[in-house]
Every structure is written in C-alpha cells, then in structure tokens.
Amino acid sequence: MKRLNKSKILSVWVLIILFFAGCVEAQQDATFYYNRGLAYGKKGQYDKAISDNNKAIELNPKYAWAYYNRGLAYFHKDQLDKAIADFSKTIEIDPKIDKAYYNRGLAYHDNGHYDKAISDYTDAIELNPKHLHAYNNRGYTYLTISQYDQAIYDFNKAIEIDPKIAKVYDNRGFVYWKKDQNDKACSDWKRACELGLCENFKLMKSKGDCK
Secondary structure, three states: OOOOOOOHHHHHHHHHHHHHHHHHHHHHHHHHHHHHHHHHHOOOOOOHHHHHHHHHHHHOOHHHHHHHHHHHHHHHHHHHHHHHHHHHHHEEHHHHHHHHHHHHHHHHHHOOHHHHHHHHHHHHHOOOOOOHHHHHHHHHHHHHHOOOOHHHHHHHHHHHHHOOOHHHHHHHHHHHHHHHHHHHHHHHHHHHHHOOOOOHHHHHOOOOOOO
C-alpha cells in the first residue's frame, strides 16, 4: 500500500479548504441578497425584492427565509399562486416557521380557499399560541363563511392576547350584528372607535342604531 506524500496530502487539504471556503462565500452572498431583498420589500420595491431573493435562492436552494420573503413580495403584487408556492416551499424546508403558515393562509383566503386558510391559521397558532393576527384572521374567515360562534371565539382570543387592537373589536362587532345582538355590536364598535377605528360606529350612530 502506497503512502501519500506530504505534498499530495497538502494538496488534498487545500482543495477541501477551498471547497468549504466557497460554500461559506456562497452562503454569505446569499445572505447579502436576502438582506437587500428584505430591505427592498420593506420599501415596497417588490420587483427588486423578488430579484434579490431569486439570487439568494440560486446560491442557497435551501434558504427557507428567502422563499418566504419572495412569497411576501408576490403576495403584495397580488400574484397569489406564486406566493402560495413560495410559502409552501418555506414550510417544506422548515415546517416550524409560523409566519409562512399565516401568510399562506392570507393568500388562500384571498383566493377563496377558506378551508385551507383556516387550516393554515390553525397551524400558525399551534406553533405560536400568542399569534394575535392568526386568531383575528381565522375569525374573519369564519365570519366570511357564516360560522359566527367560531368567529367570536377567535376574536375573543385575539382580544385576550392584546385588548388594544381596534380591528378585532370592529370585526367582532360585525359578527354580533349578523347575530342580531345589536347592543353587543354597538359596544364593540364604540370600543373600536375609542381605539381609532370609527367608521362603523359613526355609520350606525348616524342611522340611530347605536347610541
């Protein structure tokens, strides 16, 4: 059995080092494009955000957050099928990212797939029991399909988590109105108005339905 001489051993180690250095550099580049894409998304420059996340994914095809942020950009551009595909890829790579389920739920709701939206909101809540917006939007989806008791339960949970979100009271007020519980509806709309969302309370007050 022949021994490798020192020069060959060094050559092998050099190749290994260069290989891992290349991997690290690619990851660093992927992170750069991801971060810049994230900044573009926050500024509303969604095409640029998509382009940068494309590059991040090309460099690191398992970059879950790059898929997630590209999905957000597609969602804001109302390209819901592409958004759903990216959120699904995020979940495939890392099934513990609650935001991916939540935002896919939003996309499913906007596409009219209410059962899938409810399922995704439920998964988001299981991963993050304090996910106020998942409760609120699941409640809103239940409201949309006229499952009023489930909707009230979710709005109650959202209020329990944070009692100062006007939109939740506004939504719950509408459920009470649909259930002909007008006093409760007016009470919720009044509270929503106290928190800065007054449209429904002012409308119903002008009609004499709320005091």
